[in-house]
Amino acid sequence: MQPRRQHLIDTALTLFNQQGYHATGIDLILSQAKVSKATLYKHFRSKDELILAVLEQRHHQVLSMLSSKIDDLEKESSLGIFAIFDALHEWFNSDTFYGCNFINASAEYSDAQHPIFLFSQKHKQQVVELIKTKLPAGNESKADQIDLLIEGAIVMAHTRGMKKSALMAKEMAKKLILPSD
Numbered sequence: 745m746q747p748r749r750q751h752l753i754d755t756a757l758t759l760f761n762q763q764g765y766h767a768t769g770i771d772l773i774l775s776q777a778k779v780s781k782a783t784l785y786k787h788f789r790s791k792d793e794l795i796l797a798v799l800e801q802r803h804h805q806v807l808s809m810l811s812s813k814i815d816d817l818e819k820e821s822s823l824g825i826f827a828i829f830d831a832l833h834e835w836f837n838s839d840t841f842y843g844c845n846f847i848n849a850s851a852e853y854s855d856a857q858h859p860i861f862l863f864s865q866k867h868k869q870q871v872v873e874l875i876k877t878k879l880p881a882g883n884e885s886k887a888d889q890i891d892l893l894i895e896g897a898i899v900m901a902h903t904r905g906m907k908k909s910a911l912m913a914k915e916m917a918k919k920l921i922l923p924s925d
Contacts, residue, residue: 749787749797752777757798761842765795765852765860795849795860802845803867807874814878825878825921828894829914836901836910843902847895868895883921893917 755777759768770791774784788794813831818824835841842848846864853860871894876887893913900909 746787748779748783752779752784752787752794753797753801756794757802757845760795760798760848761840761845765849792860796863799845799849799860799863799867803863803870806867807870810871810874814874818878823880823921825875825880825890826914826917828875828890829897829910829917832894832897832901832910832913833908836897836907841901844895844898847898847902880921886920889920890917893920 752773756768756773759773759776763772770781770784773794774781777784784794788797810828810831813827814824816824817827817830846867850861850864853864855861868891872887872891875890875894876884879887879890893916897909897913900906906912
């Protein structure tokens with residue numbers, strides 16, 4: 745990827761996280777990235793196209809991070825799925841937590857046919873598919889329930905400041921997946 749294009753995506757991601765998609769204007773992105781409008785429009789035909797590039801990058805980052813965390817824990821235990829909640833807990837307590845890019849984008853671009861909404865929806869579905877592949881055998885049908893716990897934890901951490909919501913959700917997930925005594 746071209747360095748200036750990547751720099752624009754990285755700058756826009758930071759600003760969109762901090763201020764939102766609609767509230768972040770092109771002029772602010774240009775100022776922060778220290779590039780001209782011509783450079784921006786050389787790489788992106790519109791702000792929406794830039795937003796989609798940001799979301800695509802974030803999509804790959806999230807899926808890669810979740811897969812890696814799960815795989816690392818699976819080396820120690822057959823229940824690597826619970827690593828998702830540990831990863832969320834780390835994120836919620838970091839300086840880079842501003843809520844979920846995809847929840848925020850779909851809220852700001854709420855037309856169900858808008859490309860940004862559709863991409864956000866696709867991302868969320870791919871997280872569910874990842875969960876399905878990582879659940880213990882016989883539990884694949886619980887992927888949506890696990891995802892509900894994940895999404896609820898994200899919203900609680902963001903809107904209510906409950907930074908331990910991922911750990912709460914992890915305990916609920918254990919009750920859902922692990923056989924009771």
